[in-house]
Amino acid sequence: MLLRIDAGSPEPLFAQIAATVRAAVLRGELAAGERLPSAKEVAGSLDVNLHTVLRAYQDLRDEGLIELRRGRGAVITDRAERYRELHDEIPRLVARARDLGVSPSALLALVKEASS
Amino acid sequence: MLLRIDAGSPEPLFAQIAATVRAAVLRGELAAGERLPSAKEVAGSLDVNLHTVLRAYQDLRDEGLIELRRGRGAVITDRAERYRELHDEIPRLVARARDLGVSPSALLALVKEASS
DNA sequence: ACCTATTTGTCCGTATGTATG
DNA sequence: CCATACATACGGACAAATAGG
Numbered sequence: 545m546l547l548r549i550d551a552g553s554p555e556p557l558f559a560q561i562a563a564t565v566r567a568a569v570l571r572g573e574l575a576a577g578e579r580l581p582s583a584k585e586v587a588g589s590l591d592v593n594l595h596t597v598l599r600a601y602q603d604l605r606d607e608g609l610i611e612l613r614r615g616r617g618a619v620i621t622d623r624a625e626r627y628r629e630l631h632d633e634i635p636r637l638v639a640r641a642r643d644l645g646v647s648p649s650a651l652l653a654l655v656k657e658a659s660s
Numbered sequence: 661m662l663l664r665i666d667a668g669s670p671e672p673l674f675a676q677i678a679a680t681v682r683a684a685v686l687r688g689e690l691a692a693g694e695r696l697p698s699a700k701e702v703a704g705s706l707d708v709n710l711h712t713v714l715r716a717y718q719d720l721r722d723e724g725l726i727e728l729r730r731g732r733g734a735v736i737t738d739r740a741e742r743y744r745e746l747h748d749e750i751p752r753l754v755a756r757a758r759d760l761g762v763s764p765s766a767l768l769a770l771v772k773e774a775s776s
Numbered sequence: 777a778c779c780t781a782t783t784t785g786t787c788c789g790t791a792t793g794t795a796t797g
Numbered sequence: 798c799c800a801t802a803c804a805t806a807c808g809g810a811c812a813a814a815t816a817g818g
Contacts, residue, residue: 556786582802593788598803606722614803615796672805698783709807714784730784731815 546573546581549590557592561600569609569624576625580610580618662689662697665706673708677716685725685740692741696726696734 546568549560568574580586583597590597601618604610609624641651662684665676684690696702699713706713717734720726725740757767 558786584802594803595789596787599786601803612803613796614794615801617796617802674805700783710784711808712806715805717784728784729815730813731782733783733815 547586547590549592558596558599558603561586561590561592561597562603565600565604566607566609569620570628570631572628574620574624576620576622578620579616580620582617663702663706665708674712674715674719677702677706677708677713678719681716681720682723682725685736686744686747688744690736690740692736692738694736695732696736698733 547561547564549557549564551557553560555563565574565580574580580601581589583594583601586592586597587594601610601612604618605612608621609627610618611621612618638648638651641648646654663677663680665673665680667673669676671679681690681696690696696717697705699710699717702708702713703710717726717728720734721728724737725743726734727737728734754764754767757764762770
């Protein structure tokens with residue numbers, strides 16, 4: 545099963561569901577164009593309410609990771625693919641900084657500076 | 661009354677409520693630190709469901725216009741104030757572009773270029 | 777220190793609407 | 798026309814944080 549949640553966690557169910565999908569995308573298990581199981585299916589398999597899943601899906605849509613269409617469902621976006629690629633580059637950047645003797649906090653400051 | 665909605669509009673109720681608050685902030689009717697009426701109050705006065713108002717408030721929170729705290733309510737952020745200031749500068753920029761003979765589409769392109 | 781009321785947060789259930797296939 | 802699937806709205810319930818007495 546793709547999605548897993550922990551009912552005992554203080555993390556809200558909808559957030560757990562969204563996080564699980566996000567993680568799957570970042571691990572490359574979900575490629576652009578692929579379709580997520582319908583909210584109804586997920587709700588059934590996780591034994592949560594349909595709305596809880598829909599809220600998770602809508603959060604993911606707001607982040608640009610998926611597209612939602614009535615009658616069609618949830619589809620991974622191209623942008624999600626690019627997020628993944630970017631995500632994969634981070635460890636290399638961190639390693640390179642370490643090689644150059646740049647501290648993690650200094651690297652963070654550099655990134656922050658560049659994106660301001 | 662601060663908020664108004666049109667039940668006949670195709671625009672969802674929660675979006676109408678959020679848009680009304682947004683507009684009020686941009687008109688300067690709501691300053692940073694001011695508190696919005698509680699979701700319950702708004703729901704009562706607009707005759708909509710409590711959850712509909714809460715969703716509007718949560719959208720506004722996600723945009724950074726308000727802060728939400730249990731037991732305390734919804735408070736306009738400093739950032740909202742800055743949004744308003746930025747908003748107020750736009751007409752001046754447009755007027756200045758016009759004075760300089762820069763077309764609206766060219767101005768748009770310049771802004772787009774600068775923010776890429 | 778305690779209790780209570782207020783207010784948002786989450787989740788569930790139900791109903792209806794609307795776009796897609 | 799029909800089934801699927803998301804979108805919105807309503808209602809109820811309980812939890813958790815805050816404020817005030």
